Amino acid sequence: MNEANPFGGGVGTSIARPDIREKLTGRARYIADLSRPDMLHAAIVQSPVAHARIKGYETTAARAVPGVAAVLTGEDFPDGRMGAFIKDEHAIAKGKVRYLGEPVAVVAAESEAIARHAARLIEVDLEELPPVLTPEEALKEDSPAIHEGLEDYIKVFPAICNGNVASETEIGEGDVEAAWAGCDVVVEDEYETAPQAHLSIEPCGALAEIDEAGRVTLWSANQSVFRVQANVCESLKLPMSKLRCLTPKIGAGFGNKMEPHVQPLVVQLAIATGRPVKLILNRVEDFETVRHRHPFKIRCKTGATKDGTLVAREVEVLLDGGAYGDDSPGVLGYSLLMARGPYRIPNARCHGRLVYTNKMRFGAFRGFGNPQVAFAGETQIDEIAEKLGMDPLELRLKNMLRPGDRWFGGGEVASNGLAECAAQARRAARWGEAATDRSPGTVRRGRGIAFAAHISGLLGTGAIVRLLEDGSVVLNTGAVDIGQGSDTVLTQICASALKVPVEQVALASPDTDGSPYNWGTTASRVTYTTGRSVVAAAKKVEDAIKSHAGEILECAPHDLELRDGGKVGVKGVPDKEVSFIDVSLRAHWAAGGPIVANDSWVFNQPSVDPKRAVARGLPFPQIGVYSFGCVIADVAVDTVTGKAEVTEAWSAMDVGRAINPASVEGQIEGGFVQGMGFALMEELVWDGPRLVNPSMMDYKAPTFRDTPYALHSIIVEEPEPDGPFGAKGVGEIGLVPVPAAIANAIRNAVGIRPRKLPMTPERNLRSMLEADDAA
Amino acid sequence: MSGLSVAMTVNGQDRSLDVPVTQTLLETLRDQLALTGAKRGCNQGVCGACTVMVDGKPVRGCLSLTVNCDGAEVTTVEGLADGGALSGIQQAMADTNAVQCGFCTPGMLVSAFAFLREAKTPSVEEIQYALSGNLCRCSGYRKIIDAVQLAADRSAEVSS
C-alpha cells in the first residue's frame, strides 16, 4: 500500500507509478496504438525452409494488389550487418535464409489486411541447403557452415570462433584437475533446459516516419532506444544522425525487445515509400521471428570433503544460439561467470561453446544464462548434502560467499546480503519445522531451497538534471521503462537527492536526440547504473544551487544545506533560506546560466583479475555489482499424474536498498512465477526445423490458477556502497534460483532427481516409476 | 469496403457503424472507435488482453464478430471510470501496485469489474477462477488478487 512520506514520495516509499492512471483507463499508448497521418501498414513474408540460398523472388502479383505501396526483398536492403557481439545479421535475409520463418520480404500497403494478403502472394526461389538442427550436428567437422563469413565479421570482443562455433569461453581458478583427488564426495551429471518464450503480452512492432530532410523518426517496442538506433543504422548503413528513436509505452520485454526485431524493416519501408509505415507482428510471427531463451546442455561436477566443504566445481555448457549471434556470446560468458554459484569454491573451471544452428536466434531473457546453470549447480549442491547427510541449507551456509570474498574470477563483491536472505527466508518458512508429508494419499509434499546471485551491470549510462525557472526539476536519463517501474524509481531517486516532492520532478521520455546514452533496460541495471548517474547529476545541481544561494545569502556554499520542499538554507539558521525558485531565477536571468548538470559513466570494475583466474573468450571485461538471494519453495506432487505444483514460496532478495518496495516485490513475485513456468511447464518444441508451438494455445505459461497466492517476497537491504542510496538491481534475480528450488522440493517430495527442464508431469511420472522399479 | 450496419451502445454512447462481416469487435473498437484500451495479444482468445464486456458479461473482443453484436451494450476499460473518478477496482489496482507494464490491465480490469458486481466477499480461489482467463506475465498475480479483495472490502464498507 502507498505510504505517506515526509519527503513526498522519495526513496523507500511505494508510491504509484506516474503513468498509473493512463494504464488504468486504457489511455496508455503502446506501439500498436500509435498512428501517423497517411500511414501505411506492413507485413512480413517468411521463409518456408530452414537453410537455403535465395535465387530470386516473384513479387509481381503482390505489387499488383490495389493498395500496395511497396514490396521490398533482401535485394532492396543495404548489406550492413548488426549484432550485439558478432555483427552477423542483416536487416532481413539477404542471399541466404538461415531459419524457417525468417523474414525474406516485406510489404507496405494501405491496410494490414491488404499487406498480409499481398504478402501471401510473394514467392521466393530457394535452393535448399542441408539444415543444421542441433548443436551436436553443428559441431561436426563436415557440417555445413551457417555463416560462411564468420571469420570476417566484426566482433566487439576477442571471440574464439570457427566453423559453426560462434564463441568459446572459459573461466578458471585454482586447479580443478588436482582437486578431485582430495574430495570425499563427487557428483557429476548432465542437465538440459528447454527454450523458453518471453511471452510478453505485447507482441513486437514498430512505426517509422521520414521527414522532408530524409530524417527518420522511429517508435518501437523496445528496451533501449540507443540499441534500436545502433542496430538500425548499422544494418541499413545510415548515419546515426539520420535516425531519431523514441519509445511508446512498452508492454514488457524480459529481454526480447532489447535487440532488434522489425525496426530496420519499417525504416527501410519509410525511406522507400516516403510515408509513415507501421508493422505489428502477430503472436505467431512474434514466436517465430524474434528470440527466445537459450536451451542449455550442461555437464556439472561438484566435489566436497566429508565435512561439507566444497572444494571443486567444473561446468561445461553447450548453447544452441540459433541462426544469429544476437546476445548469445554474452549469455555464454555470463552463465560461466555465474556457474560456480555464490560459494567459496577455490577450484573451478567453467567452459562452454555457443554454436549456430538453423533455428531462430536465441537471445537475452531474464537471467541471461544464470537460471540454466543455477538449475544444475543448485540441485547438485543438494545432492552433495544428501550424500553427506547434511541439511542442504546448512551446507550452503557453510560454503557461501562472505562479505569481503570475491566473485569467481576475482571480481569485487562490495555488498553481500546472502546470509541475511537465508536467515530471513529460513525464519519465514520455518525451515526444518515442516516435516515432509508422508501420509498416504495421492499427493506428496516437499520443500526445496536454492541460493542465487546475479549482477546489476554494465556498460554506459547518464543523466541530465535541469532546474526549470520555477524550481521544478526535469530529469532525462534515456532509460526505457518496460513496465518494471524504472520511471518511478529514477524520479524518486532524483526527488530524494534534491529533497523535493516527487510531483516536482518531471521525467523526459527517452529520445536518442535529447537523452544521454543509456545502454538499455537489461542486466538488472537501471536502478543501479542509471540511478547512480541521477545521484551524481543531482549532486552537481545541488552544488550549483548552493553556489547561487551562497551569493544570495552571502555565505560559503559549504555552510548551506538543502531543505525539504525545494529550499536551501544556512545550517543551523532556520530562517536564513531561499527557495529553488529564487536560485533558478537568478541563474536564468542574472548570473551563471540556467542550472543543468550531466553525469555520464561506464561501469568499469573488471570482471576477472588475471592474477587469480584465467579467462578466454570473455565477452565482457566489466560486468557489474552483485546481488544475492534465497528461495524456499513448497511443492505438492500428484503421484497419480506426476504433476507438480508450487503451493507456497519465500523469496528473499538482497537489493541493497528498496527505492520503491512495492515495485521490488513486483519484480520478485513476477520473477518467481516466470521461473516457475520455466521450471514446470514452458517449453518451445521443434519438429526438425519447424517450431511446433508458436501460439499461446500451444505454448503455456502459468495462469492465476497455476500460481500460489502464498508467494512471500522478503526484501533484504545490504547497501551497495556505490549504489544510489545503496540500491542495486532486482529485475532478474527473482527468477534465477526458482527452477532449482522447485527441483529440490520435488526431490524432497517424491525422491526423484530431475535433470531436465521443464519438470512436466510426464517426466516426473516416468522418473517416479523408474525409481519404484529400481527399488 | 462494403459492410453491414451495426448499432451498438459503447461505453454508454449509441454508435452506428458500418463494419465488414469478418471484422472482430476488437478491431472495430480499436480501429473505428479509437478505443485502444483493449489489446491484441494473441488474436486467439487465450491471453485475455482483448477482454471487454458485452451485455454485462466479459468476453473476448478478438473472438466476437461485430456484426453479431447488433444491439449489444459494450463496455471497455475506457468506460469503467465515472467521469474523472476511477472505479473501485481501478483505484484498488493503483493502491496495491498491481500494474507493471499495463498491457494486460485493460482486460484484467474488465474481468475483475464484472466479477465484483456478483462477488461481494470473494475468496482467493474465487478470484483466481474468475480471472484465470487473463494472463499477466509481469506481476505474478498476487497483487492483482490483493486489489480485487481490496476493492470488494471497500465496497462492503461503503454499503454497510
Add this chain to the structure above:
Amino acid sequence: MTEPGIDVAFHRPRTVEEAVALLRGDDGAMCLAGGATLVAMMNAALVEPSGLVSLSGVDALRNAERLQDGSARIGAMRKHCETAEETVLENGQCVLREAARQIANMPVRNMGTIGGSIAFFDPAADYPPALVAADAVVEISGPDGERTVPAAEFFVGWYETALGPGDIVTAVRLPAAPKGSIGLFHKLARVSGDFATASIALILAMSGETVTHLAIAVGACGPTPVRLPDIEAELTGKVLDGAGIDRLAMTLADKLDPIDDVRASAEYRRLVAPRMVKRAIAEAAATLRGVA
C-alpha cells in the same frame, strides 16, 4: 481480419428451419455459434467461409429443460457458463456440468456453446467424454430432416462427427441418471484452461458396496472418447473391488489410440489414463460412501 475484396454474407435466422435452408443455399457457408472456435480460425486464416449463419437469434436453441422422464435437454446454443451452473442436470448428469466448469476460462465460457463445441469436435475438448459417459444423444436438424445420434456414434474421428453437409446440432439430451449417482470429471492439463492432456468422465452409483451404475469414458487420448460398456456391465451388480477396477483401467488403456503432441506423448497418455481411471472411481466411491 477482413480479406480485402471478399464479401462474406451474414445471416441471422430466427428458426432452425431458416438456418438449415441458408446453409443449403451456400455450401461455403458456416454456422456461427459462440465464435470461440470459428472466429479464432478465421483470424488465423485457417477457414474462409463465404457466408456466416449466426445462430444467436434462434431462440429455440437457447433453452435447457428437464423432461418428464428425467432426461435433460440442453439447447445447442447454451453457453458453457450456463451449462456450468445448469440446474436441469441431476445426479450423474452433473458430469456435464463438471466438464463445462473446466472449459477454458470465464470470458470464453461466456461465449462458447455446447453445440458449437461438439460440432467442431476437438478430441481434447471436455464435453465429448462427458456426453459419452452420460449416454447422451445429439439432436440434429438438416436438409434431410431431424435425427438423433448417440454421442458414442456422433464423435467419429479426429475433428470428424456424424454431421453431414448442412446439418446443425440442435440439442444434446442426457437420459436420467440413477438417483444418488455421482458425476465426476477429472481433467489433466498443462495449465488451467488448456485443452485436456487426458480426461476422465465418470458416472457412478452404488448401493452399499455394490455398483449399481458405472459409466466411464476417457477423453483426449485418441480420436474419440473411449468407453467399455461390456466391462462396465460385468462390474455392475457386484461389489466394487480393486481387481475389477484394474481390469477396467488396463483394458481402457489398451483401447486408447493417443498421439504425441505438445501436451504429452502417446506413451504418457497410455500410462496416466488408467491411473486416473482408478483414482476417479476411488474418489467417486468415497464420496458416495460419505453421503450414504
